[in-house]
Amino acid sequence: MNKVTRFFWFCSGANFSLLKRAPTDSNKYFGIGGTIFFTGLLATVSAGYALNTVFQSLWYAVGFGVVWGLMIFNLDRFIVSSMRKRDKSWSEWKMAIPRIIMAVILALVISKPLELKIFEKEINRKLDEKKALMIAQSKESLKNGFTEINELEVQKDSLKADLATATMYRDRLQQEYDYERFGTKTDGTSGIVGLGANAKKKEQQLDAAQASLDVLAKGHQARIDNIDAEIQRFMGLREAEFSKLQPNIDGFDGLAARIDALSVLTGESKAMEMANLMIILLFIAVETAPIFVKLISPRGPYDELLDLAEKGVQVYADEQTVKLVKESEWRLRTFSS
Known part of the structure; x- marks a missing residue:
């Protein structure tokens, strides 16, 4: 227990020898x-998570996280240990304001990565939505960039329309031929059953239309196949271009992207905004707590002993200064006589 106490005394920046002589202040500095x-x-955990998001490496995250945590620890220790309890409270508050501002800044820096971890699931969902939107926008952009596909599709539709027109003409002649054979009376048929002159004439027209359709279908189908091949080639090029963009979209989960997603989430949800604010305030309270403890607590025996020690050093320095001056004056008088 003694080692733990001494360790936390060290963390507070207190002087061990003076604090042992002021046991009533032990718990405060503990x-x-x-x-x-x-x-x-x-701060170590926060920086480790943030750097793991950036570097995607556990070792880098642990190493830099420990360095960052030690830096924050040393800075906090310096901020608190550099404060002195004086008789004038207003003077103490004026001296504490820069330290409080620095502590608030540190709290904001430390809290942000932990906020990202706390809201990780919600942030991941928002990032997935963003990625889906980016994929859709990329595909639409590439689609607009490959206008040849649309032009080929228009040509293909035109050929299919020609085939459909020819097929409809053949089907109409087939229907008229059937009406003529079976004696169905229409504006274009005689209504006489059997293969008469009109039926043979309809049959000749039908054969000619079928032959024309076969030739047209053969030629158009070859052109349609060529167009399909060209469309597939351009689609392959388009997919290749998209595959180049895909890694950037899949990797859209860095630190800045997560901070932006958290900002969007807090803007959309009042509950998340309040929760995020509470986390920030909690870290600010933790970071500034040692400063306020020193400010609001009365002067104790440790502060008196610290002032006495510092005064002793000052008096000793003044004595040595006077001694050196006197010795210098004596030597000057000796040399000049």
Whole structure:
């Protein structure tokens, strides 16, 4: 337990020898040191997650996360240890304002990656929606870039329309021929049953139309096959272009993209906005807690001993300065006489 206490004293930036002589302040600096330590620990986890998102490497994330956590720990320790309890509270608050601003900035930096982790599922869903939209936009852009496919489709439809017209003409002649054979009376048939002169004439027209349709179908089908081959070739080129864009779309889950997705989510949902705000305020409270503890707590024995130690150093320095000056003056008088 003694080692744990000394460790948290170290985290608070307190002087061990002076704090041992002021046991009533032990718990205060134990709590301040614990807050600073766990803030550094949270900073390590936060930076590790953020860097893992950037580098996609566990070792890089752990290494840089530890370095970042130690830097935040050291900075927090310096901010708290550099504060002094004086008799003038307003002077203390003026000195604390820059430190509070810095602590708030650190809290915002530390909290952001952890916010991304807390809302990871919602962010992933929003990123999937964004990726789907990007895929649709990319395909539409590539579609507009390959106008040859649309032109070939128009040519293909035109050939099919010619075939359909010829087929309809053949079918109409077939119907008239059948009406003529079976004696169905219409504006174009005689109504006499059997293969008479009119029926043979209709048959000749039908044969000619069928022969013409066969020739047209053979020629058009060959052209349609060629057009289909060209369409497939252009579609292959279009897919190749899209495959170049696909990795960028699949990789759209970096730190900036996640921060943007979180911003969109908090704008869409009041509940998420409040939850996000509560997380930020929590980290600000944790980060600024040691500073406010020092500000609102009264002067204790440790502060008196610290002032005494600093005063002793100042008095000793003044004494040594006077001593050096006097010795210098004596030597000057000796040399000049």
